[in-house]
Amino acid sequence: MDTNIIEKAQWTNSIPIFKNLIILKQLGIAVGLPFGLVITFILISSGWSKDSLYAAALIITALLLAYLLIKVVYGGKYEAEFAVDEKGIYCRTEEKQASKSRLLNGLTVLAGIFSGNPAVSGAGLLAKSKNRIFIPWTNVSKIKYIEKHFVILINGGFAEKITLFCTRENYGEIERIIKGKTNA
Template sequence: MNNNQNSNGIINGERITENIYLCPDGKYRWIYEFPMLKNPVILFTVFKVLGMSAAIIAIFALLVDLIEDGSITPATDPDELMIGFWVILFFIGVVILSYIILAGMYGWKYMVLFEMDEEKVVHIQMQSQFKKTEAIGWLTAMVGIASGRAGAIGTGILAATRNTSTSDFINVRKVIGNRWMHVIKVNKLLDHNQIYVEPSDYDFVFRYISDRCVNAKVRKG
């Protein structure tokens, strides 16, 4: 097989790892796809965010109690504790149900296109109706756009992008690797990004990102 093309002859670029290509415009590109019910990394992220929000609300309530009464009075009434327990269970159930519904809307798979260069990494979520081969065609169109050779089909596929998240390396404060979950977290102060990679590509991407995030604390998982 030609080292400058993927197995379908669609991506025209230098193959760096099993799934990552260095394209003519100087950017690394790869597509990652995983079943949302088997890999719960997104669900864990949602629970983490909600947990932090709940903790902030609880701390605020305790401060209000301290200001008004001069002391913090813990809830000792069994009925109050039971109500709180059921409220927590209810919200956990709502989050899980919402995640399942979202996974169904995405066709049970989460598919992402990544672009990476010397300055940033871009996380581009694709619509659920795109098959992987169509997404690769989208990727090829992006290379054409960057090279000034995109056709009408590139414009149509470009319009199908659902969500994009960009992390400029200079602004990243934490790089956290999790090889088991196939994810590298690239966190700015108020914006968190998750970069998904196959195990065969993990070391290359983690090293590339961590070497360029000069202001970040790096934790290799």
């Protein structure tokens, strides 16, 4: 690992949420799998009763409304800023999109407080904490290069993950910098 070389690269990228295979896979694991299991459990445990079908329809409707909200509020895109430098790897939501997220997250926290539902408030607070992520080089534990999609997945310590959405033009440079800093 050559720490004498100080390199820095910064870029922004606009990633279509519902067209990017990496994001769709992550959404499938984070959202589709849990909700799919809940729906399956409800339907099987109730013997496919009318009430369980209604509950499943409500869950699916909520997911469709979330999809529409993302399309309307964010234009269906994840706008992000990335950087790698001598200290580590940075990812943050672009400021205009981050402002929208802060507003929605704040409304979620308030909705949870006023409805007496701490889980909703907790979800809003948790979402607020993910607008900026930094992983120092010393914390990098796993790297996966997906050159075909110009993506580099970085794992750090517990719950430290960054997906670098590179551009076609800068992918090679970013991969070289990361390999130089981590020998991975």
